[in-house]
Amino acid sequence: MKIAIISDTHFGYARFEEDSYIQAENAFLDADNKADLIIYAGDVFDTKTPKLETLSRAVDILKRVKKPIFAIHGNHERRSKGMINPAQLLATTGLFRYLHGEAISFEKNGQPLQIFGMGNVPEELASIALKKSIERFAPNSNAFKILVLHQSIKELIPHAKEEISLEELEALPFDLIINGHIHGSVIKLGGRFIIPGSTVVTQLKKDETSSRGYILYDTEKKKHEFIEIKCRKFFYEEFDFKEANISDIKNTVEQKIRELKKLDEQAIIRIKIKGTAREGIKPGDLSFASEERVYIDNHLDATTLKDKLEKIRNIKEQKLSVKELAIKELEDKVKDKITLFSPRELFEKLVIGTDETLEYLKNDKG
Numbered sequence: 130m131k132i133a134i135i136s137d138t139h140f141g142y143a144r145f146e147e148d149s150y151i152q153a154e155n156a157f158l159d160a161d162n163k164a165d166l167i168i169y170a171g172d173v174f175d176t177k178t179p180k181l182e183t184l185s186r187a188v189d190i191l192k193r194v195k196k197p198i199f200a201i202h203g204n205h206e207r208r209s210k211g212m213i214n215p216a217q218l219l220a221t222t223g224l225f226r227y228l229h230g231e232a233i234s235f236e237k238n239g240q241p242l243q244i245f246g247m248g249n250v251p252e253e254l255a256s257i258a259l260k261k262s263i264e265r266f267a268p269n270s271n272a273f274k275i276l277v278l279h280q281s282i283k284e285l286i287p288h289a290k291e292e293i294s295l296e297e298l299e300a301l302p303f304d305l306i307i308n309g310h311i312h313g314s315v316i317k318l319g320g321r322f323i324i325p326g327s328t329v330v331t332q333l334k335k336d337e338t339s340s341r342g343y344i345l346y347d348t349e350k351k352k353h354e355f356i357e358i359k360c361r362k363f364f365y366e367e368f369d370f371k372e373a374n375i376s377d378i379k380n381t382v383e384q385k386i387r388e389l390k391k392l393d394e395q396a397i398i399r400i401k402i403k404g405t406a407r408e409g410i411k412p413g414d415l416s417f418a419s420e421e422r423v424y425i426d427n428h429l430d431a432t433t434l435k436d437k438l439e440k441i442r443n444i445k446e447q448k449l450s451v452k453e454l455a456i457k458e459l460e461d462k463v464k465d466k467i468t469l470f471s472p473r474e475l476f477e478k479l480v481i482g483t484d485e486t487l488e489y490l491k492n493d494k495g
């Protein structure tokens with residue numbers, strides 16, 4: 130049996146909305162030709178309450194797929210208990226089967242299959258929620274058993290805390306463990322753990338520069354294959370300058386943009402500038418003409434020792450509260466740079482808690 134694994138289509142993602150539809154369509158139609166069934170590992174939509182136009186586009190794409198689809202919701206769609214999330218809503222149309230804390234049995238050419246799905250839950254609850262819901266799962270020894278999740282994984286992220294681990298997943302009675310959430314494709318546990326990656330670029334992170342696509346898994350051979358889909362190219366470049374002049378920085382970056390555009394005029398380009406500029410230069414002095422799909426992050430540290438001493442003196446004189454100090458520090462750090470959040474709002478969210486902060490950052494970053 131051949132299983133297609135598709136994830137993180139982020140239908141309606143505002144920055145590259147057309148890409149979100151076109152690239153998901155490329156993946157689904159190709160998978161429909163090659164696989165017996167499709168597993169959809171969450172973040173179907175980019176938001177909890179997508180526009181009607183977005184719902185309509187998603188329906189248009191999915192109704193062209195003939196093979197059965199089994200889906201879970203992702204963190205972008207998760208809503209409070211008792212509320213309907215958009216993946217659940219779509220399931221009521223019969224376009225796919227929605228699973229959350231439950232298993233479904235399926236048979237194809239005499240081969241039984243069990244799919245257990247659990248949609249995204251807060252990371253610190255993932256381990257216990259999975260343990261609890263699996264108690265109700267009765268494994269069939271003849272069946273090929275699949276677990277579908279949409280969570281962070283301890284071993285795959287920096288600064289991990291209470292995320293679910295590969296180690297505990299490995300011990301569970303499943304032949305194949307599928308996860309969404311992470312936008313670059315990851316294969317672990319000798320091919321037993323599979324993340325297909327997103328079909329659209331949303332985070333503008335380095336790991337999204339790899340090809341977009343889906344995974345085709347053969348249950349007999351226990352082998353997987355990454356199927357690349359036609360999609361918009363994404364280039365990510367980082368520059369680390371040392372005591373550089375503004376004109377040198379500007380020329381280097383602009384030349385790189387021209388070079389990349391020559392490779393692909395339609396590509397998304399993100400350039401991160403780090404390091405130090407010559408004394409007396411403020412990051413605000415560096416500006417670039419705005420170009421479609423070109424994102425420049427200025428992380429230059431232009432502060433000299435003299436500036437730093439002066440800042441400490443000013444802070445002492447102003448007698449600011451710890452909170453105001455923290456906000457001021459954040460504001461100074463991101464001043465005149467291209468940022469995706471407001472320092473004051475971010476600080477307020479940090480005071481409320483980690484969940485609020487992550488939610489805030491995710492909402493802004495996609």
Ligand SMILES: [Mn+2]
Binds near residue numbers: 172203205310327
């Ligand atoms: Mn996602």
